[in-house]
Amino acid sequence: MESLDTTVLNTAVPTMARSLGVPELSLKAVLASYALSLAVFIPASGWVADRFGTRRVFSAAIAMFTLGSVLCGLSHSIPALVVCRIIQGMGGAMMVPVGRLTLVRAFPRAELVRAMSFVAIPTLVGPLIGPALGGMIISVARWEDIFFLNIPIGLVGLVMVWLHLPDFRGENVPPLDRMGLVWFGSGIALLSWTLEVFGEHHAGGRVVAVAGSIAIGLLLLYWRHARRLANPLLDLDLLRFRTFLVSVCGGFLTRLGVGGAPFLLPLLYQTGLGYAPLHSGLLFMPQALGAMVSKVFVRYELAFFGYRTMLVGNTVALGLMLMAFATVGAATPVWMICLQAMVYGILMSSQFTAINTLAYADVPNDRSSRASAFASTFQQLALSFGVASAGMVTAGFVTSRATEQAEMLSSVHHAFVILGMVTIVSALVFAVLRRGDGDSISGHHEPGPVSDSAPIPGSATAPAT
DSSP, rough: HHHHHHHHHHHHHHHHHHHHHHTGGGGHHHHHHHHHHHHGGGGGGGHHHHHHHHHHHHHHHHHHHHHHHHHHHOOOSHHHHHHHHHHHHHHHHHHHHHHHHHHHHHGGGGHHHHHHHHHHHHTHHHHHHHHHHHHHHHHSOOOGGGGGGHHHHHHHHHHHHHHHOOOOOOSSSOOOOOHHHHHHHHHHHHHHHHHHHOOOTOOHHHHHHHHHHHHHHHHHHHHHHHHHOOSSSOOOGGGHHHHHHHHHHHHHHHHHHTTTTTHHHHIIIIIIOOOOOHHHHTHHHEEEEEEHHHHHHHHHHHHHHHHHHHHHHHHHHHHHHHEEEEEETTEEEEHHHHHHHHHHHHHHHHHHHHHHHTTTTTSSSGGGGHHHHHHHHHHHHHHHHHHHHHHHHHHOOOOSSHHHHHHHHHHHHHHHHHHHHHHTTTTTHHHHTTTTTHHHHOOOSSOOOOOOSBTTTTSSTTTOO
């Protein structure tokens, strides 16, 4: 439901902009607000799941997401859409981490890659049909109607959850770190807003600088607060595990690069190349098909290469493929665009499967809920920043509206190059991994000495030497 909603909305961005009478780049707030809402509320998801049980929390999340979707369909302005997308995000904030936590607790570590890959295949139906479905809906109906697709899916989801989802609960759950939620949530929200308006003419430089400084100050207050608590909102001690640290930091940089692609591709296809919404949506299908193909063989790829080799090589290839979209122009054959999209889908899906499973390689089972909340928070935060950064970079190259189509095409091309470079840089983080890191999950075995891959040497939880 989440992936269908996101992909349908991405396809509808140019049409929504024309209907609302605003520039397309202004709608990045609608996309980024949802991801930001996830980043603000996900930190509490692990505690909520431990306290109330995975089944009850997952059901409530689906209900809230569906309600937010209905409210989005009744909205007719950007501010109203942003508010309703935040409500959607409050529901989505519980769905992804709680679902992932259920898998971590239900399957042994050696089966985790296989389980996550299998479960991810149905979720790719949304990206497969969403763009084309969104293009078809806005071609024959109002753009507001795309949000009502979530109503039947949400109702079916509620029934399936109560019938089949295991109800895991934590033991001796500590009190929620409410003050940490205030510090961290406020800091992240303000920081995202600062990035959102950076470079826009209606926001003065002094206002942006002050807001950014306050945001950083709030996050530093949270860091100081968390270091003094035994059970903080986000367990910073998890960063002592090298595999978890690399997964979070490397994943953040990777998503910062690729997170802007869903926003840029509709602009490339519709505004830059002049394709109709339906045709633009169909061009997303090869990407989803590639992601499905990846889920079949990614576990064999990890078993053969190991996490370090696979992630370093795949990250560089992913960044180069992202930059390759800068070569797409009016003379590019459709089959070439489809081929690029499919390869990009394979690389991106393999990347995220590896990153998501690596996070749990060395984290003890009793801290898996905290690890899920921590990792999911920074994943969504990176996606929110990625959308905002893509819009900011694209807007930075737009100098006039005299030749809108040609200028937008050139601006989007520049944005793809920059975001591709950011993605490639994240390979340096994955290079920190050592031989043997993550082998308990991937099943990879190399001859020779294998480094201890659990806590970082010298940390409080590292074995004595």
